[in-house]
Amino acid sequence: MKLYHFPRAPHARKVNIFLAEKGVVIPRIEINLAKKENLEPEYLVRNSRGLVPLLEMDDGTCIDESLAICRYIETLFPAPALFGTSPREKALIDSWERRMEFDGYLPGMDAFRNTAKHFANYAIPGIREEFVAIPELVERGRRRLDIFFRLLDARLGESEYVGGGQFSMADITAVVAVDSAGRSQKFLPRELKNAHRWYTAMYERESVSSTYIKT
Amino acid sequence: MKLYHFPRAPHARKVNIFLAEKGVVIPRIEINLAKKENLEPEYLVRNSRGLVPLLEMDDGTCIDESLAICRYIETLFPAPALFGTSPREKALIDSWERRMEFDGYLPGMDAFRNTAKHFANYAIPGIREEFVAIPELVERGRRRLDIFFRLLDARLGESEYVGGGQFSMADITAVVAVDSAGRSQKFLPRELKNAHRWYTAMYERESVSSTYIKT
Numbered sequence: 055m056k057l058y059h060f061p062r063a064p065h066a067r068k069v070n071i072f073l074a075e076k077g078v079v080i081p082r083i084e085i086n087l088a089k090k091e092n093l094e095p096e097y098l099v100r101n102s103r104g105l106v107p108l109l110e111m112d113d114g115t116c117i118d119e120s121l122a123i124c125r126y127i128e129t130l131f132p133a134p135a136l137f138g139t140s141p142r143e144k145a146l147i148d149s150w151e152r153r154m155e156f157d158g159y160l161p162g163m164d165a166f167r168n169t170a171k172h173f174a175n176y177a178i179p180g181i182r183e184e185f186v187a188i189p190e191l192v193e194r195g196r197r198r199l200d201i202f203f204r205l206l207d208a209r210l211g212e213s214e215y216v217g218g219g220q221f222s223m224a225d226i227t228a229v230v231a232v233d234s235a236g237r238s239q240k241f242l243p244r245e246l247k248n249a250h251r252w253y254t255a256m257y258e259r260e261s262v263s264s265t266y267i268k269t
Numbered sequence: 270m271k272l273y274h275f276p277r278a279p280h281a282r283k284v285n286i287f288l289a290e291k292g293v294v295i296p297r298i299e300i301n302l303a304k305k306e307n308l309e310p311e312y313l314v315r316n317s318r319g320l321v322p323l324l325e326m327d328d329g330t331c332i333d334e335s336l337a338i339c340r341y342i343e344t345l346f347p348a349p350a351l352f353g354t355s356p357r358e359k360a361l362i363d364s365w366e367r368r369m370e371f372d373g374y375l376p377g378m379d380a381f382r383n384t385a386k387h388f389a390n391y392a393i394p395g396i397r398e399e400f401v402a403i404p405e406l407v408e409r410g411r412r413r414l415d416i417f418f419r420l421l422d423a424r425l426g427e428s429e430y431v432g433g434g435q436f437s438m439a440d441i442t443a444v445v446a447v448d449s450a451g452r453s454q455k456f457l458p459r460e461l462k463n464a465h466r467w468y469t470a471m472y473e474r475e476s477v478s479s480t481y482i483k484t
Contacts, residue, residue, distance in 0.1 A: 126363075185409060198393065
């Protein structure tokens with residue numbers, strides 16, 4: 055098993071946090087997105103979309119999509135369970151994980167990707183046809199991040215972790231969403247005490263702090 | 270267990286196809302989105318986002334997010350497996366399912382939701398604050414659908430079903446993505462023979478044909 059990744063890319067970081075929490079070490083190959091190594095022919099045969107992260111199994115099967123990679127690792131290495139144990143726990147983690155991605159991570163990407171100069175004509179990850187940035191998405195994304203921060207705070211007022219009583223995949227997606235918002239100068243507002251309590255606890259974890267790279 | 274749904278809503282249809290494939294019948298309560306029943310206080314206590322579908326467990330736990338609901342049903346009723354059986358199969362299904370959603374369903378939603386009159390000021394599902402439509406997203410979404418159709422056709426040239434050799438959740442998300450594109454008058458181009466072969470096979474399934482509602 056081999057992981058192709060770029061430590062600065064948010065989805066690659068999710069997998070790296072996941073692996074660190076599991077204590078699983080697998081060979082990693084860095085694909086430098088800044089140098090466009092993801093668009094080299096030898097990478098594109100593994101992943102025609104040119105995205106990272108990518109997991110190559112021992113039989114050569116390649117899967118991309120960070121969440122699919124994390125689930126695969128969970129199947130091979132079940133402990134500690136990061137997608138829950140009981141059906142109810144699993145369902146809550148799955149549901150909250152998706153909220154973190156759709157309500158938090160994606161608006162942050164809208165805000166960032168449509169304003170960053172190097173993405174001006176390549177607004178869609180994994181597509182090499184030109185797509186120009188849409189400036190209105192920046193404002194939409196920023197407003198949605200304000201709503202996301204409040205949703206996160208409300209959830210963390212009723213639950214220690216995002217997915218329930220245990221650290222889970224939902225926290226990983228959430229912390230990456232919050233940090234990605236920072237690239238657009240959007241940060242958890244000071245008054246959201248529950249979210250801040252949780253965020254501090256996240257950074258006390260080696261898996262989270264050791265994978266942070268200022269961008 | 271109870272399912273709150275609206276048959277015309279694409280995510281609710283995903284769960285309905287899933288249940289039909291499993292042969293599982295659970296009580297269903299229709300929440301009419303056109304009549305804004307999803308914004309009534311008695312629904313909002315179950316789901317503050319006001320989205321369908323929503324699954325209420327016997328202990329009162331509510332989960333939304335169609336994919337989380339389908340996984341929960343898979344855990345309770347494992348056969349026939351719609352998320353795969355072996356770790357490799359599961360990983361491929363997960364990975365392809367996400368591609369269908371991100372590369373197909375979401376662009377279709379961009380194309381539709383930013384042009385439909387009744388969404389003009391409510392462009393974001395599950396958020397009641399006003400968000401005006403962004404017309405540029407319509408063109409972006411339509412172009413991305415062209416790319417999606419080709420991706421789907423290429424995949425179905427190498428595999429009988431989207432996720433591999435068996436019908437799976439990836440096919441469900443894919444068929445709903447293709448049908449949702451139709452709401453923006455985007456249809457599988459005639460020359461994409463693999464995709465058409467698969468689409469015809471999909472509509473030979475009772476689960477798919479019986480849940481189709483022209484919108």
